Amino acid sequence: MTAKGLESTRNSTGTVISRQVAYQNKIFFRTPIAAFFTLVFPVLLLVIFAALFGSEEIEELGVTVAQYYAPALAVFAAASATYTNIGVNTAYQRDLGILKRVRGTPLPPWIFFLGKVISATLIAAIAVTVMLALGVVAYGITIYPRTLPAAIVTFFVGTASFAGLGLLVAAVAPSGGAATAIANATLLPLAFFSGLFIPFSSDTPAWIRTVGDIFPLKHFNEAFQKAFLPGTTGAQFDWAALAIMAAWGIAALLLAVRLFKWEKGQPSDRRAREAATST
Numbered sequence: 001m002t003a004k005g006l007e008s009t010r011n012s013t014g015t016v017i018s019r020q021v022a023y024q025n026k027i028f029f030r031t032p033i034a035a036f037f038t039l040v041f042p043v044l045l046l047v048i049f050a051a052l053f054g055s056e057e058i059e060e061l062g063v064t065v066a067q068y069y070a071p072a073l074a075v076f077a078a079a080s081a082t083y084t085n086i087g088v089n090t091a092y093q094r095d096l097g098i099l100k101r102v103r104g105t106p107l108p109p110w111i112f113f114l115g116k117v118i119s120a121t122l123i124a125a126i127a128v129t130v131m132l133a134l135g136v137v138a139y140g141i142t143i144y145p146r147t148l149p150a151a152i153v154t155f156f157v158g159t160a161s162f163a164g165l166g167l168l169v170a171a172v173a174p175s176g177g178a179a180t181a182i183a184n185a186t187l188l189p190l191a192f193f194s195g196l197f198i199p200f201s202s203d204t205p206a207w208i209r210t211v212g213d214i215f216p217l218k219h220f221n222e223a224f225q226k227a228f229l230p231g232t233t234g235a236q237f238d239w240a241a242l243a244i245m246a247a248w249g250i251a252a253l254l255l256a257v258r259l260f261k262w263e264k265g266q267p268s269d270r271r272a273r274e275a276a277t278s279t
Contacts, residue, residue, distance in 0.1 A: 020115025070135025077127035087169030092176030151227035161249030167256040194218035
């Protein structure tokens with residue numbers, strides 16, 4: 001292939017990906033309930049929590065409750081934008097036969113799903129930016145240039161991890177309704193176990209901390225929080241937390257690829273291969 005032809009192919013691939021991202025963005029913003037719970041609901045929680053407990057100080061962290069909740073709810077919004085939206089939206093697309101039609105087109109599946117992940121990441125970035133901007137303006141959050149790279153890296157690793165988990169939800173859920181139940185029944189309880197809704201203190205039972213340590217949401221929250229704590233030194237990269245989130249994301253993605261179904265009622269690719277081998 002000539003250099004000109006190679007460049008044309010690259011441009012064509014980039015154009016297709018950008019169109020997929022725009023398509024997924026359009027779906028999201030045309031679904032009011034998804035947009036509300038991803039972009040508006042965390043902001044409402046921040047305003048309510050700040051009004052109730054905002055002036056109280058968390059002695060262990062040296063910040064007010066309002067200053068704690070801005071990054072914490074930013075993490076919740078990012079997880080919701082990726083985990084919940086990808087899992088639920090993909091499962092409903094399978095119910096409606098959209099995935100079946102996509103598979104019958106020349107569009108490579110990896111581009112279709114990459115468009116989903118990029119779109120969800122962009123929406124998560126909007127949600128996090130809105131939350132932190134409100135925190136800076138209303139609640140005294142400080143953005144430190146030296147810790148900003150750690151916050152950005154944590155954001156991308158965290159959203160990638162939860163995007164992989166969202167694809168796994170879509171892979172194992174038999175329907176869009178089941179995906180909605182699975183996503184809500186896992187994300188909301190884990191938000192409590194991870195300290196997003198109620199900050200941990202010395203009185204927090206050890207078993208709650210232990211449960212939170214198993215899953216990636218607590219590590220996402222704590223690693224992201226470190227970038228906004230006053231009085232800290234260094235870049236504040238939490239490499240252990242990043243490794244745990246990455247491990248969860250990779251494992252989820254591998255399982256999603258193995259178990260994913262393009263049609264409602266279709267056996268997973270693994271079961272289909274086993275059935276074909278046995279016959």
